[in-house]
Amino acid sequence: MAGTNDHRMPSPLLTRRNFFTRVGGGAGFLALATLLRQEGLLASAPLASPTALVPGAQPGPHHEPRARHCIFIFLAGGTSHLDLFDPKPRLRELDGQPIPPSFLQGVRFSFVKPQQSVLMASPYAFHPRGECGTSFSELLPGIGSCADDIALIRSMHHAAFDHAPGELEMLTGRDQPGRPSLGAWLTYGLGNPSHELPGFVALINHRGPVARAMAWGNGYLPGRYQGMLLRGQGEPILNLQTPADIAPRAHRAQLDAIEQLNRIRGAQSIDPELETRIAAYELAFQMQSSAPELIDISGETQATLQSYGLERPGQQGVFSRNCLLARRMVERGVRFVTLFQRTWDHHKKLDADIRAQCREVDQPIAALINDLKARGMLESTLVVWGTEFGRTAITENASSGRDAGRDHHPHCFSIWMAGGGIRGGQVFGSSDEIGWRIAENGVHTHDFHATLLHLFGLDHKRLTYRHRGLDVRLTDVAGSVVSRLLA
Numbered sequence: 001m002a003g004t005n006d007h008r009m010p011s012p013l014l015t016r017r018n019f020f021t022r023v024g025g026g027a028g029f030l031a032l033a034t035l036l037r038q039e040g041l042l043a044s045a046p047l048a049s050p051t052a053l054v055p056g057a058q059p060g061p062h063h064e065p066r067a068r069h070c071i072f073i074f075l076a077g078g079t080s081h082l083d084l085f086d087p088k089p090r091l092r093e094l095d096g097q098p099i100p101p102s103f104l105q106g107v108r109f110s111f112v113k114p115q116q117s118v119l120m121a122s123p124y125a126f127h128p129r130g131e132c133g134t135s136f137s138e139l140l141p142g143i144g145s146c147a148d149d150i151a152l153i154r155s156m157h158h159a160a161f162d163h164a165p166g167e168l169e170m171l172t173g174r175d176q177p178g179r180p181s182l183g184a185w186l187t188y189g190l191g192n193p194s195h196e197l198p199g200f201v202a203l204i205n206h207r208g209p210v211a212r213a214m215a216w217g218n219g220y221l222p223g224r225y226q227g228m229l230l231r232g233q234g235e236p237i238l239n240l241q242t243p244a245d246i247a248p249r250a251h252r253a254q255l256d257a258i259e260q261l262n263r264i265r266g267a268q269s270i271d272p273e274l275e276t277r278i279a280a281y282e283l284a285f286q287m288q289s290s291a292p293e294l295i296d297i298s299g300e301t302q303a304t305l306q307s308y309g310l311e312r313p314g315q316q317g318v319f320s321r322n323c324l325l326a327r328r329m330v331e332r333g334v335r336f337v338t339l340f341q342r343t344w345d346h347h348k349k350l351d352a353d354i355r356a357q358c359r360e361v362d363q364p365i366a367a368l369i370n371d372l373k374a375r376g377m378l379e380s381t382l383v384v385w386g387t388e389f390g391r392t393a394i395t396e397n398a399s400s401g402r403d404a405g406r407d408h409h410p411h412c413f414s415i416w417m418a419g420g421g422i423r424g425g426q427v428f429g430s431s432d433e434i435g436w437r438i439a440e441n442g443v444h445t446h447d448f449h450a451t452l453l454h455l456f457g458l459d460h461k462r463l464t465y466r467h468r469g470l471d472v473r474l475t476d477v478a479g480s481v482v483s484r485l486l487a
Helices: 012-023 027-038 089-093 163-172 182-190 212-216 248-269 273-295 302-308 319-331 350-374 445-455
Strands: 069-076 126-129 134-137 150-157 200-205 336-342 381-386 390-395 406-409 413-418 426-428 438-440 464-467 470-473
Touching (some): 069 163, 069 182, 069 319, 150 445, 163 445, 182 200, 200 212, 200 319, 212 336, 273 319, 302 319, 302 350, 319 336, 381 445, 390 413
Parallel strands (some): 069 336, 069 381, 200 336
Antiparallel strands (some): 150 413, 381 413, 390 406
């Protein structure tokens, strides 16, 4: 009988028809509909949200969001909490002495030989700043001036003691490859609010993170949620621009032809990644005009350029420019911007290196917070100072004086957040008298991620993706929202 045991391929026409029915509201058509509506050629019912038109995406926020954009400043290498955010008077008294053996139990190091190392106090003064009185290092006068907007967490911790695992732990929730990054989860859960720019962008100053593209990758989420690496100078995205001898109409016709071929192929294979490819072509077409305008800062006032420090002498990188670009991105609808700088791995000569790095980042980060605040954007834009771990309270082996450095220390370190629904002017959590272990209110990576998702209106327990038969989430099977951080 026809039909019951008929294993022949279905009709290509029927398959194609089903395929078009399934993807008719996909991201490629969304972008095209946007173009037509902007030109007055389509004026019917309003578009649904971008998320609703993406197959497999979540249905938007679970509760009213406080944050709508995030600028995650990830200073890779491991910023020293002891020298920047967590003053330890007792460590000054113990400076130069061996660390008690009890502190070494269960602790792994990358390079330290404890029998050769001694306790090392920070040589920098700490001063109370703002009305709140939070103490910041003298190396961060600009950021310290924003103390009343900052919630400083002095009790971050996890178990990954080397760079790539630590980066992945902080940015993907686990210290192993293959998992989606934080920006990918947010874009998956909320969609892309911009039709001309990607929802998730990565900027790099100096060197990128050790984890490389995994730090802004999509992992097991569909490819459309991967962060886009944007260059702050020159051609923003390599191979994006159409050659000068190809007219826009010809390019549009070429894009339509490619889309048709992709959909014909999709009718045969039903490959969901083809939808990602179609959406990527459409987004690239839109970005050919928006990306160059994005990085053109000639329209910014001289006062703005000076506040970010773009014209400071002796700058090795483009950190100031990238901070300004991050503000321009969220201003234009980009949801998540990660700004990477991997120059904080101070195993030796900590004094000279940390001074140089703080001079580079302090002014532009303070300018970013103040600029967002002046434009009325800080309330909806979360700014994060992040790193993969802190540094040890002991020297790295026999180094001393100006040659001394610190090893990796994930057991207790500091990060901070400002804006986007955060209650500024507070310190949450504390470390012991030498900054070695958590003393009170520890914040694990999962707690940090749960809190960040909450600010964006997402319940970390409900934001899931079916992978290998399991409903997986950013926070794995743990994590709690740190409610005291919320405004």
